[in-house]
Amino acid sequence: MTTNQIRLRYSGYIVFITQMLGIITGLIYTLLLTRNMSKAEYGIWTNIFDYTAYFILFSSVLPFWVTRFTARGKQGTVKTSVYTQLTLGVVSLLIYLPAIFLISHAIGTTGYLLIYLLTGLYILNFYMVAICESVLQAIKPQAVGYGFIIQEVVKVIVAVILILGFKEIFLGAIMGLVVACFVQILYYLYLLFDYFREKANWGFVKEWIKGSPAIAFNAIGSQLVTFVLILLFLYAGSDARAYYQAALSFTVIVGYSSSLALALYPKLLANSCSEKEVGSSFRTVMMLGIPLATLTIVMSVSFLTILKDFYAPGWPVLVALTVDALIGLIYTFYTSCVFGVESFDAEGKISMRKLVRSKIFKVFAIPYIQTAIALPLTYFVLTRLPVADPVISTVEVVVILISVHLASLIGLYLYMRHSIRIPVAWRSLAKYIFAALIMGILLYLLPITSTLLSTIAKALGGFSIYVLLLLAIDAQARELVREIWREIRHSKPVNNQGNNSSIISS
Numbered sequence: 001m002t003t004n005q006i007r008l009r010y011s012g013y014i015v016f017i018t019q020m021l022g023i024i025t026g027l028i029y030t031l032l033l034t035r036n037m038s039k040a041e042y043g044i045w046t047n048i049f050d051y052t053a054y055f056i057l058f059s060s061v062l063p064f065w066v067t068r069f070t071a072r073g074k075q076g077t078v079k080t081s082v083y084t085q086l087t088l089g090v091v092s093l094l095i096y097l098p099a100i101f102l103i104s105h106a107i108g109t110t111g112y113l114l115i116y117l118l119t120g121l122y123i124l125n126f127y128m129v130a131i132c133e134s135v136l137q138a139i140k141p142q143a144v145g146y147g148f149i150i151q152e153v154v155k156v157i158v159a160v161i162l163i164l165g166f167k168e169i170f171l172g173a174i175m176g177l178v179v180a181c182f183v184q185i186l187y188y189l190y191l192l193f194d195y196f197r198e199k200a201n202w203g204f205v206k207e208w209i210k211g212s213p214a215i216a217f218n219a220i221g222s223q224l225v226t227f228v229l230i231l232l233f234l235y236a237g238s239d240a241r242a243y244y245q246a247a248l249s250f251t252v253i254v255g256y257s258s259s260l261a262l263a264l265y266p267k268l269l270a271n272s273c274s275e276k277e278v279g280s281s282f283r284t285v286m287m288l289g290i291p292l293a294t295l296t297i298v299m300s301v302s303f304l305t306i307l308k309d310f311y312a313p314g315w316p317v318l319v320a321l322t323v324d325a326l327i328g329l330i331y332t333f334y335t336s337c338v339f340g341v342e343s344f345d346a347e348g349k350i351s352m353r354k355l356v357r358s359k360i361f362k363v364f365a366i367p368y369i370q371t372a373i374a375l376p377l378t379y380f381v382l383t384r385l386p387v388a389d390p391v392i393s394t395v396e397v398v399v400i401l402i403s404v405h406l407a408s409l410i411g412l413y414l415y416m417r418h419s420i421r422i423p424v425a426w427r428s429l430a431k432y433i434f435a436a437l438i439m440g441i442l443l444y445l446l447p448i449t450s451t452l453l454s455t456i457a458k459a460l461g462g463f464s465i466y467v468l469l470l471l472a473i474d475a476q477a478r479e480l481v482r483e484i485w486r487e488i489r490h491s492k493p494v495n496n497q498g499n500n501s502s503i504i505s506s
Contacts, residue, residue: 012260012284015145019256025152027306029176030249031452032159034307036169043238044109045173046245050230051103052119055096057223058088059127061215063134065208065350070138071269074348076201078135078192082128084205089127093120115170118178125181132188135195138266143191145259147184155180204348211350214361221367225404228378232397235382240390243314244398247321250296250303254325257289258332268340278337279423284480285333287432291466293326294436295443295459302449302458314391320398324405331409335363338412338420359416366412370404431474439466 034042066081100116109116129147136143155176162172233241261281267273296303300315300322344354355361381396388396443462449455470477 011141011263012281014142015148015259015262016256016288018145018149019259021149022152023253023256025149025156026249026252028156029152029159030246030307032156032163033169033173034246034311036163039242039310040238041169042245043233043240043242044112045170046241047109047230047233047238048112048116048119050226050233051100052096052123053223053226055092055099055123056126057219058092058212058216059085059130060219061212062088062208063130064215065211065345066131067134067138067266068269068345069204069348070135071266072346072348074201074204076198077204078195079198080200080202080204081131081135081208082189082192082196083200084208085127085131089124092127093124096120096123112170115174118171118174121178122174122181125178125185128185129181129188132185132192135192136188137262138269140191141263141266143188144262147187150187151180151184153180154183207345207348207350210352211345211355213352214355214364218364218367221364221371224371225367225374225401227371228374228397228401231375231378231382232394235379236390236393236397240394243311243317243390243394244321246304246307246311247300247314247318249307250300250318251321251325254289254293254296254322255329255332257285257292258329260284260288261333261336265336265340268337273340275421275423279425282333282422283425283428283476285329286429287470287477287480289326289329290429290432291436291439291463293322294440295462296322298440298443299449299455299459299462302455305448305450306452306455314394316391317394317398320395320402324398324402327402327405327409331405331412334409334412334416334420334422337422338363338416341420359419362415363412366408370408373407374400374404425476428474428476431470431477435466435469435473438469439463 033045037045062081062085066077069077097117097120100120101113104110104113104116133144133147136147158179159172159176162168162175166172229241229244232244261284264273264278264281267277297319300318301312304311304314304318338359342358342360344351344358377400378397381400382393385396439462442465443458446458449458471481
């Protein structure tokens with residue numbers, strides 16, 4: 001399948017549906033942990049990945065370029081990139097193992113050293129999943145959704161066996177992740193098998209290396225921002241970190257809306273996407289992002305209660321993180337468009353000079369501005385202000401993140417608005433907000449649920465109200481339903497050759 005033949009909406013629908021199904025498996029996995037770990041243990045578990053994140057910093061260096069090269073039909077990209085990424089993953093693993101031994105001694109968690117070491121396998125798997133998905137996004141985006149749900153199901157099965165069957169809580173948690181990612185990789189390699197018959201083009205590695213400093217620059221900056229979570233763990237305690245992670249388990253649902261525009265990026269790279277399609281993609285993303293955010297906020301107490309009763313007081317954290325997730329959703333869409341219209345590497349050659357002057361590099365620099373603001377403020381709040389309870393401390397940190405993320409979005413838009421134009425259907429957005437508010441008010445008036453089944457039933461009922469109300473007041477929503485049905489019935493990809501006007505304004 002060529003990039004021009006990617007079905008823009010169909011691919012997004014498939015990925016979104018699988019991610020919605022993944023909510024169930026993800027919730028089961030999270031419940032296995034929260035209901036079998038103390039709050040402190042759950043904080044330690046999540047803190048493990050605060051450190052591993054630094055060892056997967058360079059996992060995005062190749063995928064960024066590989067998606068762009070694959071979308072533009074550069075033969076040999078798959079074979080070359082997979083072998084190179086595997087090498088990078090092994091090197092990262094070899095660095096991680098002795099480093100985490102020293103870290104565990106420094107922070108006093110040597111009792112979990114085996115889990116730390118096994119997490120090294122997750123790091124290697126992460127590298128391979130990242131490279132395979134970067135290829136599939138450019139040629140068959142819906143496969144990323146299938147791989148996701150395969151990974152989710154396997155993760156739960158392994159975790160259930162080890163946690164409930166053998167009473168190995170931490171071992172079951174990490175092996176669920178490791179085995180699931182390994183199975184996901186095997187599925188991806190099966191789909192890409194034919195591409196390994198192509199001859200590797202090691203000249204591409206040279207080009208990727210030339211562009212790698214810029215990607216590493218972005219990766220390091222993005223990771224520096226997350227250092228606020230380590231500060232949260234060190235100065236506010238494991239309970240605060242646990243509240244943050246428990247809330248994050250639900251706010252990721254809002255981010256899933258971005259998958260509806262997953263196929264937009266490769267189509268922009270291939271110059272086969274019209275301005276109308278860009279506007280339609282944004283409208284679809286917000287059509288689901290707004291009600292999912294509203295649902296999460298209104299039912300914050302119920303969602304946290306089903307994890308375990310002692311997480312319920314953390315509902316302000318969930319509310320704040322949901323606001324941050326909605327801002328991140330818009331930011332992700334906008335940056336995807338910024339990256340998609342840049343063409344300095346269209347011929348398979350990467351000029352560092354052109355890259356540094358591009359809009360892409362300007363976006364890469366934003367995390368450093370965020371870090372320069374967020375880290376000092378977080379340190380000040382957690383160490384200089386009066387000691388607060390874990391919930392208040394966590395909310396204060398999230399509010400800092402909201403501030404820097406919102407400022408980044410506004411700043412990026414003001415800087416790019418004359419060169420990147422995304423049509424926004426304001427009337428449609430107003431209807432989404434109105435329908436979401438009605439849904440939210442009705443859910444708020446209903447009794448707070450505390451059991452898993454009643455909470456799921458209430459959430460589904462509320463979302464159904466939103467859908468029915470939106471269909472009644474929005475003609476475009478009704479057309480979208482008909483369009484989804486047409487997309488599902490299509491047996492062949494549709495090659496959109498309509499109005500290909502650029503989203504770059506003249």
